[in-house]
Amino acid sequence: MTPAPLIHFQSVSKRFPGVQALHCVDLPIAAGSCHALVGENGAGKSTLGKILAGRRSGAMVHQELLFCENLSVAENLSLGRLPARATFLRRRRMEQLAAQWLEPIDARIDPRRRVGELPVSQQQLVQIAAAIGRGARILVFDEPTSSLAHAESERLFDLIARLRRRGVTMIYVSHRMDEIFRLCDTISVLRDGRHVATRPAAEYDRDSLVHDMIGRPVSDYFPGHLAAQPGQELLRVEGLSSPGRFHDISFSLRRGEVLGLAGLVGAGRTELAEALFGLDPHAVGRVWLKGRPLALGRPRRALERGLGLVPEDRKRHGLVLSLRARENITLPILPRLSRLTWVRRRAERRLAREFFDRLSVRAPSLETPARSLSGGNQQKLVIARWLAARCDVLIVDEPTRGVDVGAKAEIHGLIDRVARDGNAVLLISSELPEVLNLSTRILVLREGRLAGELSRDAADQAALLRLMARLD
Numbered sequence: 001m002t003p004a005p006l007i008h009f010q011s012v013s014k015r016f017p018g019v020q021a022l023h024c025v026d027l028p029i030a031a032g033s034c035h036a037l038v039g040e041n042g043a044g045k046s047t048l049g050k051i052l053a054g055r056r057s058g059a060m061v062h063q064e065l066l067f068c069e070n071l072s073v074a075e076n077l078s079l080g081r082l083p084a085r086a087t088f089l090r091r092r093r094m095e096q097l098a099a100q101w102l103e104p105i106d107a108r109i110d111p112r113r114r115v116g117e118l119p120v121s122q123q124q125l126v127q128i129a130a131a132i133g134r135g136a137r138i139l140v141f142d143e144p145t146s147s148l149a150h151a152e153s154e155r156l157f158d159l160i161a162r163l164r165r166r167g168v169t170m171i172y173v174s175h176r177m178d179e180i181f182r183l184c185d186t187i188s189v190l191r192d193g194r195h196v197a198t199r200p201a202a203e204y205d206r207d208s209l210v211h212d213m214i215g216r217p218v219s220d221y222f223p224g225h226l227a228a229q230p231g232q233e234l235l236r237v238e239g240l241s242s243p244g245r246f247h248d249i250s251f252s253l254r255r256g257e258v259l260g261l262a263g264l265v266g267a268g269r270t271e272l273a274e275a276l277f278g279l280d281p282h283a284v285g286r287v288w289l290k291g292r293p294l295a296l297g298r299p300r301r302a303l304e305r306g307l308g309l310v311p312e313d314r315k316r317h318g319l320v321l322s323l324r325a326r327e328n329i330t331l332p333i334l335p336r337l338s339r340l341t342w343v344r345r346r347a348e349r350r351l352a353r354e355f356f357d358r359l360s361v362r363a364p365s366l367e368t369p370a371r372s373l374s375g376g377n378q379q380k381l382v383i384a385r386w387l388a389a390r391c392d393v394l395i396v397d398e399p400t401r402g403v404d405v406g407a408k409a410e411i412h413g414l415i416d417r418v419a420r421d422g423n424a425v426l427l428i429s430s431e432l433p434e435v436l437n438l439s440t441r442i443l444v445l446r447e448g449r450l451a452g453e454l455s456r457d458a459a460d461q462a463a464l465l466r467l468m469a470r471l472d
Helices: 045-053 073-078 091-105 120-133 150-165 177-183 206-214 269-276 299-304 314-318 325-337 345-358 375-388 405-420 432-438 461-469
Strands: 005-016 019-030 034-038 058-061 138-142 169-173 186-191 194-200 233-242 246-254 258-262 284-289 307-310 393-397 424-428 441-446 449-455
Touching (some): 019 169, 019 186, 034 045, 034 177, 045 058, 045 138, 045 169, 058 120, 073 091, 073 120, 091 120, 150 177, 169 177, 177 206, 206 405, 246 441, 246 449, 258 269, 258 405, 258 432, 258 461, 269 307, 269 393, 269 424, 307 375, 325 345, 325 375, 345 375, 375 405, 405 424, 405 432, 424 432, 432 461, 441 461
Parallel strands (some): 034 169, 058 138, 258 424, 307 393
Antiparallel strands (some): 005 019, 186 194, 233 284, 441 449
8 A cells, every 4th residue: 555645745836037937846855765756956846845845844954054153063953942041041951952962873972072073974963863862754955965974874774764763754866867766755847847757666667767758758868979980189287296295197188089097086187177277387398288388386378278177176176156157158258258358248258159159058047046947057157167178188077977968968968069069178086977878988096096097999998997996
């Protein structure tokens, strides 16, 4: 028998200025289940999760943790209900209550420690302890593993299993399919704010779930640049080094190529990208761009010569979140769009519109603030910026981190298009299937040194892992 729903939403709609986030959603949630909400960025998952968490006995474990980092664990857990006698805070009682809240989830954390000193995984435990301690029987997890290492994720999964045995109902919002199939018994799919389907997880496989999420097969985005032969050399690197970061790196990159760069965390991939773009003042070596020497340590010069960088952290280093989409696209090339220091607004809007449309950025308008866009659309803005700057060589570092499967496929299509248009891409990614699918050939870094190069035909996950981890 199907369990009776603990929650049953009928015709739930939610509108933000210029955006219909949810439209007439009907959704049952069974008591004691672990229920997945999946869909592309902007499908309405987090919005529906917040509505669920706002009910009585509901709480949310946010993707971006919300704490007063300068306060202790006990102070954060007691905010709004500080134990006091007369006008004096009962600090010892506050710490005892915090310890009682932490104990049921086996969180071995000193309540006196400042939250800002804790790793993300322990901050997440504090957030769960606060929810359970306040009597929550419905927990919404919003992309809970996005900032966790593998071992930390495993501990979170064990905790979710324990909470479920205690009868806690959980709604799990994630784009990571392995986690969804491992943890969840039921899956609901949202697309463009509408409820598409709710089925037992056992009735889905990866392909059918992707199809429901994006309404089309991912195979539509098979890279077309592989059909053409690489052209002239655009980038040559010889003996590039940075003390304590990477050593003696040499390679070349040609028109029409996507050169994959794989390696474990700490191998030096991001550091290499930053040095090529001029962000490392200590880097030494020789770099040629389109046959001419490129001076290291000068980002402006790299940009002027046609080198672009899509950074690993788009929110901190790739965008100015307070600026509009238009302003983010044109920011690096304002001198080109100016006359006598005055920006030619008509030319700016025309150029921004061209790349806004070409990359299918989903936003109400060019004037939408970047902070209000989904992760996938923010990443499209970053890529649009460098395409508008007419970069011949584009370095992309973790281009699909934190985006859903639909946006991931679209970004893969954009990278492929850059190569098909005769430019070149240096692709850095921790996701081996992404590197294997897109790359013409693959370089492997290990402990800051070049461990080897694999052709597309010779590359598979086992071969990459052997080079990355020095496995014989």
